[in-house]
Amino acid sequence: MSDRIEGVKKLFTSKSARVETNKGDAYYDKLFQTCQARIEELKTQQPINNRLDIGDVLETQGIERRDFLKWASAVTGMLMLPASFTPLVADAALMMNRAPVIWLELQDCAGNSEALLRSDGPKIDEIVLDIISLEFHETLQAASGHQAEKQLEEAIEHFKDKYLLFVEGSVPLGMNGQFGTIGASGETMHDHLVRVAKHSAAVVAVGSCATFGGVPAAAPNPTGAVGVMDVIKGKPLINIPACPANPANMVGVIIHYILTGQVPELDSLLRPKFAFGYRIHDNCERRAHFDAGEYVEEWGDEGAKNNFCLYKMGCKGPMTFNNCSIVRYNEGVNWPIGVGRGCIGCSEPDFWDKYAYERPMADAKIKAPTGGVEKTVDEFGLGLLTAAGIGIGIHAAASAFAGKKEDGGEA
Numbered sequence: 545m546s547d548r549i550e551g552v553k554k555l556f557t558s559k560s561a562r563v564e565t566n567k568g569d570a571y572y573d574k575l576f577q578t579c580q581a582r583i584e585e586l587k588t589q590q591p592i593n594n595r596l597d598i599g600d601v602l603e604t605q606g607i608e609r610r611d612f613l614k615w616a617s618a619v620t621g622m623l624m625l626p627a628s629f630t631p632l633v634a635d636a637a638l639m640m641n642r643a644p645v646i647w648l649e650l651q652d653c654a655g656n657s658e659a660l661l662r663s664d665g666p667k668i669d670e671i672v673l674d675i676i677s678l679e680f681h682e683t684l685q686a687a688s689g690h691q692a693e694k695q696l697e698e699a700i701e702h703f704k705d706k707y708l709l710f711v712e713g714s715v716p717l718g719m720n721g722q723f724g725t726i727g728a729s730g731e732t733m734h735d736h737l738v739r740v741a742k743h744s745a746a747v748v749a750v751g752s753c754a755t756f757g758g759v760p761a762a763a764p765n766p767t768g769a770v771g772v773m774d775v776i777k778g779k780p781l782i783n784i785p786a787c788p789a790n791p792a793n794m795v796g797v798i799i800h801y802i803l804t805g806q807v808p809e810l811d812s813l814l815r816p817k818f819a820f821g822y823r824i825h826d827n828c829e830r831r832a833h834f835d836a837g838e839y840v841e842e843w844g845d846e847g848a849k850n851n852f853c854l855y856k857m858g859c860k861g862p863m864t865f866n867n868c869s870i871v872r873y874n875e876g877v878n879w880p881i882g883v884g885r886g887c888i889g890c891s892e893p894d895f896w897d898k899y900a901y902e903r904p905m906a907d908a909k910i911k912a913p914t915g916g917v918e919k920t921v922d923e924f925g926l927g928l929l930t931a932a933g934i935g936i937g938i939h940a941a942a943s944a945f946a947g948k949k950e951d952g953g954e955a
Contacts, residue, residue, distance in 0.1 A: 563821035565624050572626055579803050583635045586802070591641040592677040592703075598638050601675070612637075622796055622871070623808070624818045636803040640675040643802050644707040646699055647681040648740060650733045651724050651760050651769055652713030656751040657683050659788040676798060679703065693727050700743055708801065709744035710794075711737065711772050714753040714760045718768030737775060746780040746807055747772060748797055752890050755785040755815075762896040773814060780807045783814040785866075787890040792871045793819040813893065815865070824861040824887055827869040830854065848884060858902040859886030866891040 602612055616634035620627060649657065661684070678684075679699035680692075687695050699707065713733075716723035721732030731739075741747050749772040752758035760769035773781055784793050797816060800808045808816040825831065833839070833853040840847040840857050855862065861869075864887050872879040881887060889899030 563624070563817050572628075575804070576629065576632070579629070579632050579636075582803065582805050583632055583639065586639045586642050587635075589642055592644050592679075598640065598675050619796065619799060622792070622818060622867070623800055624821075629803075632803060633799060636799045637675075639802055640798065641677045643798065644677045644679050644699070644703040645710060645798075646679050646696070646703075646707050646740060646744070647684075647710040647712065648737060649681075649683050650711065650713030650737065650754070651716050651767065652751065652753040652758070654683055654712070655788040656712045656754075657681070659791050660794065679707065690728065696740070700740060704743045706745055707743075708798065709741055709747045711741075711747060711749050711754045712751055714757045714769035714771060715775050716760070716767035716769050718766065723767035734775060737772065741776050741779055744779060746782065746801065747776055748782045748784060748794075749773065750784045750789040750794060752785050752787040752895060755783040755813075756893040756895070758787065759896050761894075781814055782807050782810065782816060784819070785813075785815060785891040786868065787895075790819075790868060790871055790873065793867070811865075815891075819867045819871075820865045820891065822865065822867065824864045824866055824869045824881075827867075828861055828881060829869070830881060851884075854881060854884070854886040857886050860889035860892075860899040861887040864889040864892055864899070 599609075602609070613630070613634060616637065617627065617630045619637075620630045620633045623629075623633070625633070647657075680696045682692055682696075685692065685695070715721075715734050715737060716732075717734060721734040724733035725731060726733060726736050749755045753760055753769070754772050756771045757765070757769045758771075760767060761771075771783075773783065782797055784790075784797060786793075793816070796818060797808065800806075800816075800818075808818055811817055811820060813820075825834070828834075830851060830853045833851070834855060838847065838850075838852040840852045840854050842848075843857070853859070859881065861881065868879050868891075869881070872882070886902065887899075888901075889895045892899060
C-alpha cells in the first residue's frame with residue numbers, strides 16, 4: 545500500500561501536473577507587456593480573408609458590449625490569468641481574424657466539427673469562432689474535389705509558417721496508411737497530415753481521436769489508428785481531448801495564441817493546463833455526496849432521484865482530467881453527470897477500452913491511475929488518498945467507521 549501511495553503522490557505532484565495559478569507579480573507584469581505589444585502589432589495588420597467585425601456582429605445579434613466584457617472576464621479566468629488581463633483578452637477576441645486556421649479531418653465521426661458549429665443559438669463563443677479566418681475545412685467549405693485541393697495548396701503557400709493547423713480524427717497507419725486516403729491522388733491521411741503540418745506555426749489536435757486515437761484505436765484497432773502526436777514531431781503541438789472537444793477550450797487555445805504568440809502551458813500529455821489541470825471529481829456538483837458516502841446503487845433508486853454520487857454506477861470522474869464540470873456543454877446548460885450519467889473518461893488516453901463502460905473501477909479489475917488492481921470502492925478511495933486529498937480520505941474513513949459499527953467494534 546505504501547508503494548501505491550508513493551506512486552500516486554509522484555504522479556499527481558510531478559512538475560507537469562502542477563497548476564500554478566499565481567506565478568508572482570514580476571511574471572505577470574512581464575507577460576502583460578508582451579501581450580500588450582503583440583496586440584498593438586496585430587492592430588496594425590489587416591484582417592486576412594474574413595473581414596467580419598466582431599463588434600458589428602455582436603450588435604447585430606443584440607449582444608451588448610457589457611455582456612462581451614463579462615465573457616472576456618470569464619475567458620481570462622479560464623486561462624488562469626489575472627483580472628487585469630481582461631481588456632487584452634477582449635482585444636485578442638477582436639483580432640481573431642488575424643490568425644489563419646487550416647482544419648483537417650481524418651479518421652473520425654466529425655463530432656468536433658459539429659461541436660464547433662453548435663446550433664443552440666448565437667452565443668459569444670460561437671460568434672468568436674465565426675470570426676476566425678478559417679482558410680480550409682473540407683467538411684464545411686463549399687469547394688470540393690480538385691477545387692478544394694487547390695484551395696488547400698493556396699492556403700499553405702500564402703500563410704506558410706503562420707497558420708494554426710487544427711486536426712480532427714485519428715491517423716490510420718495500417719496497410720501503409722491505405723485505410724484512409726484523400727483526394728484523387730490517393731494521398732494517405734498520414735502523408736496528408738505530415739505535408740500540411742510542415743509549414744504550420746503550431747498543430748492543435750481536437751477530440752479524443754486526434755489526441756490519443758479515440759474510438760478508432762479501440763481494440764483490436766484494425767486500422768492501426770494513432771493520435772497526431774504519434775506522427776508529428778518537431779512542431780508545437782496542443783492536445784484538446786474529449787468526445788467531442790469542448791468549443792470553449794478551442795476558443796481558449798486560439799485566444800491564448802493570439803494574445804501571447806505561444807502555446808499555453810501544457811501537461812505531460814500536451815493538454816493545456818487551464819482546461820485539463822484538474823480532475824472532474826474535484827469540481828463535481830455531486831462531490832459532497834461522495835464525501836458523505838451517498839451513492840446511487842441502482843439506476844432509478846432513491847439515490848438517483850436525489851442526485852447522489854455516481855461512482856458506484858461506473859463514473860470515472862475521479863481519474864479524468866477535464867474542465868467540463870465547470871465549463872459544461874451547450875453554453876453551460878448541462879453536462880453528462882448533470883443529467884445523471886457517469887463520466888466515461890473521454891479525455892483520457894485509451895478511454896474507450898479503459899473507462900467507457902457502466903461499471904465502477906472497483907469491479908473492473910483494471911489498472912487505475914494508482915497502478916494497482918482495484919477490488920473495492922473503499923480500497924480505491926485509499927489508493928487515491930494521497931492525490932485526491934480530503935474527499936476520498938473522508939469517504940474511506942467513513943466507510944471504515946461504518947464497518948466497525950456493523951462488526952460491533954468501537955467507533
